[in-house]
Amino acid sequence: MRRSPWATLAVLALAQFIVVLDVTIVNVALPDIQSDLRFTTDNLQWVISGYTLLFGGFLLLGGRAADLLGPRRVFIGGLALFGLTSLLGGLATSPGLLIGARAVQGLGGALLSPAALAILTVTFAHGRARNIAMGVWGGLAGLGGTLGVVAGGLLVDSLSWRWVFFVNVPIVIALIVAIPTFVRDIRHDKQENRSFDLAGAVLGTAGVLAVVFGVVRAEASGWGSAEVVGFLAGGVVLLVAFVAVEARTAAPLVPLRLFRARSLSVSSAALALNGAAFLSMFFLVAIYLQQVRGDSALEAGMHFLPMGVAAIVGAALATQLVHRVGTRTLQIAGTVLSAAGLLLLSRAGATGGYATELLPGLVLFGLGIIGIGVPAQIAAVADVAHHEAGAASGVVTAFNQVGGALGLAIVTTLSITHTTNAIAQGVGQQQALVEGFHRGLLVATAFAILNLVVSLATPQLRPDAEQVAEAAVAA
Template sequence: MNDSRSRWLALAVLALAQFMVVLDVTIVNVALPAIQTDLGFSAEGLQWVVNSYTLTFGGLLLLGGRMSDILGRRRLFLIGLGLFAAASLAGGFATSEGSLIAIRAIQGIGGALLSPAALALLTVIFPAGRDRNIALGVWGALAGIGGTLGVVAGGVLVDGLGWEWIFFVNVPFAVVAILAAPAFITESRRVQGEHSNFDVAGAILGTAGLFALVGAVIRTEAAGWGSTQVLALFGSAVVLIGAFLFVEARAKDPLVPLRLFRVRGLSVSAIALALNGGAFLGMFFLTALYLQQVHGDSALEAGTHFLPMGGAAILSAVIGAQLVTRFGTRAAYLGGSAVGAVGLLLLSQAGADATFAGGLLPGLIVFGLGLPLVGVANQIAAVAEVPHEDAGAASGVITTAFQVGGALGLALISTTATTRTGDLLAAGAVQTDALAGGFERGMLIAAGLAVANLVIGAVRAPRIRPDAAMVAEASAA
């Protein structure tokens, strides 16, 4: 891989695969109403279309990175890519709620194997310096571009071909990457003797505990907070997460070195990104439903209506990198949290009769401006104060925190909204008014998460002034 042309072709292959994973996050949300109608999903079950993917992806991400280091990064990249493609193909043929949820979980496992392997390959292929910074910039830009294109692509596919094609579309991307990877990417692995243990027990216990915790929150709407089922799920979550911490504290080579949480920057950033992920995923889920079920959008119209938020987020990410370099991470974190809270409060004012331009557009743009500021600032703060040998683990922890926080936030926000909708329907409200009332309540809860982020940042966030290289690496994490 010394040839310059081959390096950039390798980046194209890796970027194609990562683009597919990023695209999958937003493309599915636009299709949720169609999936709900076709497969008979309950409001409770619909959350699992998103959360089963998010939890397996986030929960197994660190294990995937460790396995790629030991077994070979290209090998795990190809295995994860093949698993993701196979699950995508199966997803398009799903005929029931349970089968689609299970397939989405398998997709998450594939993503957890391929994504860390791809980023590790990128850092091996490009030596430190200008070329690596460019490659990392391309990698980081995929999040904004893929997420923005996903909502439009999802709308086009759902309206033109059916929701099944949001899964089928992944297959050609994956096939191209699988065929091209051996030609442009050579195998690499960590030096023998380093990180030789997988810590499978830690990964399984942690992921199972998170599933139980999210399941408990989701079941509260149907069964009630004090029900035996909900209490049993919460109890299981406590036991499983406690066992995870016990294993990690005693493992010779843990997936999550608990000592890292003594570093203030990392511990604060993990909480900040979890709250940011929760507010984002909950907002995106409810807004996609609101646009189609209350506002009357088609899937394509709903996807198009998300574009201004995506554009604002891309602009904010570019400007935010400069702001973080100039003013430091704490200022960007506080500013992003405040802006995000304002955007969510604006969205909460949209009623059943709101126009897009007057009722939704301002909130979407403002929220889009705030989201990347919190992300970039905390990705930098998380790794700035940890030892160099722990930087990879720290990056994995905060990526996991964002995914897990997203799942928990979605469960909390969506369950609260569904409960409010049910109460309004029981009181005699028409369906559109009841759904709008649920949307309002959900946006208020999401705004509460953003306000909590603001408070935590004001009290605990460290002041860090990163250089340009640190910003580039953090943006790609």
């Protein structure tokens, strides 16, 4: 049976669309989720972190599973898991159930996303057709992130927060029905080593989870408490064990030799810091717009829209400019824009105008994060062997997700601590929330400034068109 490659692309791109959509669609629903399920402020960030941690932590395992079991089979399994946990998230009646559903939903995304990309690269040969397909894939993914905040606001205001999860279910069902018709089954040659390195994936993800949980509990228990020190120390032990396993296994998820390439190490750090700044900004501003300024969920989503548009424009500009100015120059410019945007946002008050206090910062930040992402993705594979480029790209993508979750934990903990201390000193609740918002965004700004230092070590490259297309998709 002959299948149109463009019909295949439509199925794959729609699946990636909902994976990216779920990163942003939930943000504007957070205040309603907090009120309905009685989340504490420090635990609310797990609705975001639970998803991103397991997505990032198991992304490389998903790619390995696609190689060994066949990408279509893993794609279907990941989609089914993603749809089922979306349904369970919408039906959740307690914080624990929702966080658990979001975490497993992230695992579903970690299975389907690399499998979809593997199918795409086999379906389209090197050259113009693949560049176009990558552009469509990346464009729809970017559109998912941009429309997510608006769609989330519309669903929350017109139905309820539960529909930001339920909306995935009919899409997933339609995709699973369409896959046998439009996506061919790709058979890989038999591989000598069929190890999944499940131990590596579990140890690495559990280590980061323990560190994040320790940071989150610091506000309630204190940094020197036995609980916090225990989780932080346990996380470090698990991460050391992860490195030991990766060094010994014959087919590691993260080949440690890749980090001998300075460009990969630098790019991993840059994308981890970029993820930390992005998730922190999104979480804080979503709460600020609704709890301080009194926006509805839809109004908050519309207020985020210019940032998404700026990111799409930034992607188009970055793919053109990186040819001319090189990766280092573009990445430095991106970090400066990102830091400037966060600094402007950190000065917003409780009653100031949106156009003067929030819009400039959101636009600058939207431009800046893509200015970091595109050159960092290109630099990541610059010094690694061609046959390991896929593994290197997976590593930096995982760093982006995991860095985002860890950064969000640090920022929210410091923000909540500042708010709590301000209230204890007699500051009114709304003003205390504003001060906590300012503190959190200043910490996020520090991440961006640190990224400026990291960017100085980025190699100066002028890539070809295909490298740019693939980097834009990853960013």
